[in-house]
Amino acid sequence: MRAIILLFSFLPLLTFAGEARDLAKDPVVEKRMVGLAENLRCLVCQNESLASSHAELAEDLRREVRELIQKGMSDQEIKDYLVARYGDFVLYEPPMKGSTLVLWLGPFGLLLVGLGALLFQLRNRRKVMRETILSPEAQQRAIALLNDEKR
Amino acid sequence: MMRFILPFVVFIVLTVFLFVGLKLDPREVPSPLVGKPAPAFVLPQLHVPGKQFSPADMKGKVWLFNVWASWCVACEEEHPVLMELARQNIVPIYGMDYKDKRDAALAVLERRGNPYLMNVSDTDGRVGIDYGVYGVPETYVIDKQGVIQYKQIGPVTAENLRKKILPLVAELEKK
Numbered sequence: 001m002r003a004i005i006l007l008f009s010f011l012p013l014l015t016f017a018g019e020a021r022d023l024a025k026d027p028v029v030e031k032r033m034v035g036l037a038e039n040l041r042c043l044v045c046q047n048e049s050l051a052s053s054h055a056e057l058a059e060d061l062r063r064e065v066r067e068l069i070q071k072g073m074s075d076q077e078i079k080d081y082l083v084a085r086y087g088d089f090v091l092y093e094p095p096m097k098g099s100t101l102v103l104w105l106g107p108f109g110l111l112l113v114g115l116g117a118l119l120f121q122l123r124n125r126r127k128v129m130r131e132t133i134l135s136p137e138a139q140q141r142a143i144a145l146l147n148d149e150k151r
Numbered sequence: 152m153m154r155f156i157l158p159f160v161v162f163i164v165l166t167v168f169l170f171v172g173l174k175l176d177p178r179e180v181p182s183p184l185v186g187k188p189a190p191a192f193v194l195p196q197l198h199v200p201g202k203q204f205s206p207a208d209m210k211g212k213v214w215l216f217n218v219w220a221s222w223c224v225a226c227e228e229e230h231p232v233l234m235e236l237a238r239q240n241i242v243p244i245y246g247m248d249y250k251d252k253r254d255a256a257l258a259v260l261e262r263r264g265n266p267y268l269m270n271v272s273d274t275d276g277r278v279g280i281d282y283g284v285y286g287v288p289e290t291y292v293i294d295k296q297g298v299i300q301y302k303q304i305g306p307v308t309a310e311n312l313r314k315k316i317l318p319l320v321a322e323l324e325k326k
Contacts, residue, residue: 043285056250057285060276084171087183 033065036075039092040082049092182283184304189216189293190281196268197248197256202246204271206297213323214243215316216291217267217278217307221248221255224285227305230263236312237266242320246270249287251277292316294323 027050037051044055050062068078082090094100134142155302162260170253175288196202206216217233219226237244246267248256252274273279283302292301301319303311 047275057276060250060280064277064280083154085280087283089181121189 006020006093029069032069032075033062036065036078037062039093040079043086043090101102157186157209182304184283184291184299185302187299188297189291189299190278192271192278192281193280194247194271194273197253197272199244200253200272203271206293209245209293210297211295213241213320214245214293215320216245216247217283217294218249218273218284218287218289219249219289220251220287221259223249223252225286225306226288227263229288229292230266231306232307232309232312233266234264241317243268247278248272249284250274250276290316292323294317295326 009050034051040061041052042048042050042053042055044056044057044063045053047056048058050058050065065078065082068081073081079091088094088100096104096105191206193203193205195257196204213234219229233244236242244267246269248270249273250273253274254274256270260267282289286304288306290303290307293297294300300323301316303316307316
């Protein structure tokens, strides 16, 4: 009898950590959440990331992202989940598609225009330089000036 | 001559771009939800928490779904417009009390008047996330098939009610 009571008195030692852990305190989830949230925009305070914003909606969305991570969704799936609700605007890096083509290719287009203008200018200048032939007197003067400079 | 014309043209083009940019509202984020079925949910009713409501209950009707809260200042601005719309009885207005305390919401409806046929409580804002809510008030026009046809971000004004929402409702009613 005593032995049985003794045995039962040790029973509580077998129960441990049954409590649900707070998601916010799981460092792995937290790290992934922050990594994701840094590239997501807070919609209330538009120039802040979801990771740094203190807006209430940002807090809710961080909670949502934590839970999605817990569900085992991939980063891409989580982004798609948010885009389906808030649009591409939540992404700091907009996706490449028809409506964003100008955004992605515009700078390169401008660069090409700039390069074209530069080339045009250089070619024009060469033509101007080639066409200016000095008269003998002018040449004499140029040489005199250059020699003058040397001294 | 070219030396002066070209920079001038560039200047004009830039000015036009900047001028148009001035008038764009960065808060108006196009919702990806327009044209998609309204996200399903089951939430307790604000006045009778024991009863529930789901958008599926509204199949076959064109209705407005207005997200508001007692703490929302812009909702106060919108309120008379909704009251007038409710009085005209053109389209049913259902409300969602977003991230709010029940007592506070009931008190506000008591004081300002209640334009809603019914309200649901989204206390923790989860349904709000499904609807892409980021700044109350927001208003959705949902058609007979349960598809979101329009989303108004910010207060509904008499003007956009007349120009946008009511013509859309009339058109959807015919379908």
